[in-house]
Amino acid sequence: MTALSGYLRADGRKGIRNRVAVAYLVECAHHVAREIAWPHRDEAHVIGFPGCYPNSYAQTMMERLCTHPNVGAVLLVSLGCESFNRHKLAEVIAASGRPVEVLVIQRAGGTAATIAQGQAWVEHALAQLAGQARVPMEVSELVVGTVCGGSDGTSGLSGNPAAGRAFDKLVAAGAACIFEETGELIGCEDIMAERAATPELAGELRAAVEKAARYYATLGYGSFAAGNADGGLTTIEEKSLGAYAKSGRSRISGLIKPGDIPPKGGLYLMDVVPDGEVRFGFPNISDNAEIVEMMASGAHLTLFVTGRGSVVGSALAPVIKIAANPEMYARLSADMDINAGRIITGEGTLDAVGDEIFDRVLATAAGQPTCSEAMGHAEFILTYKTFEPIGPACLPA
């Protein structure tokens, strides 16, 4: 097994990367942040929140992301007049022991002056981080998320269940694994509830899926298209089960919401559908919004299963791309870390591909760049949401 090592943080968590986060606190500061990070874009990643109006979810998400174990230092870029509470964010980062600087464009002298100051700060921070030694790290200290995007009829046959096999091995080794997309678990609530660690948690899992069904019904979201039937899917629960297969077969230890850090190893469902009235539109407007939420809950890396062929990566946390469709793999192989399409063609078994994904997780954690990482993908998106805290039955004792 690959020996792991990580960057030890003051809260005891360990990072598998040592990135500088350059965070814009409103869209108006986005260009300046991008220009600051550009000369060192492999190590300095741009994250941020575009909205000018306050949102406690976004504040929490940015606090969690800026203190993510893969982040070693943070530069905050403020326009100056936005509502985002930069003082509180800077305090949280400083309290985590990380170097942090706040640049306010309106005070620093505008675009060019802020870029110059920011680039100098990033260079200094990177030089500091370069001297940080890695310490031994166990598989049980890893947090791994999974998403599927650009799905087709093959996703539920190959990539998703193979990712589930890898999740089973990770959970058995003591890691914390997160699956999500409660809107695509409609029909899975009974079998999912049977896997809950406690009867109370079973009730919470069911309630999360029921909330998602109500939410999507209000949006008028059609989760079953004619193309699904052409690909051989007959019912919504069949489609859901394909996505659900990513969760593997382990007992479900808990239910978390974005930003909640799993308290110990095990398998966790992330409830991504906002609480309360339908307010800000679709829960997650694109795949990276899901990845960002799992990072906010501490995910060191994400397994991304795709049938049609998504090419995205992510800022801060590597993405391992798993191709479900053999025909797509042939076209986009340079973007794909794992060819699960060989399960479809009969050249590999779920167990063999699951083992390969597990091994790739360890190699990625040990420092090997993923395909998307090596090509500079560092996508990021964060939008408005509202959540209530999770209930007492949601986390393991």
Added chain:
Amino acid sequence: MSDPATDDRLLLLSPADNVLVARAPIAAGERIWLDGRQLTVGAALSMGHKLARRAIAAGDSVVKYGAVIGTATADIAPGAHVHLHNLRSNYTATYALDAPAGGTP
């Protein structure tokens, strides 16, 4: 994955399943092996489509991934195509589809 006496173009996702999934196209009229028996495939199967592993009576659950994916609306013979014409959701009906049962060309 599948039983050795089952055509290797058919994938069994869970031992509890009463359907198999085609991982390559199978033509109508082909003689195939299924759990040690030879059957004639009634309708052409595209990749990702389902075929009955054993007889499924109307009203029975159809099981894939080891889980119920809906209820049979007609008696289904072993080897028959399982799709919109003989399987319905236990949740949301898929009546909005105007595509024919076998999929659009």
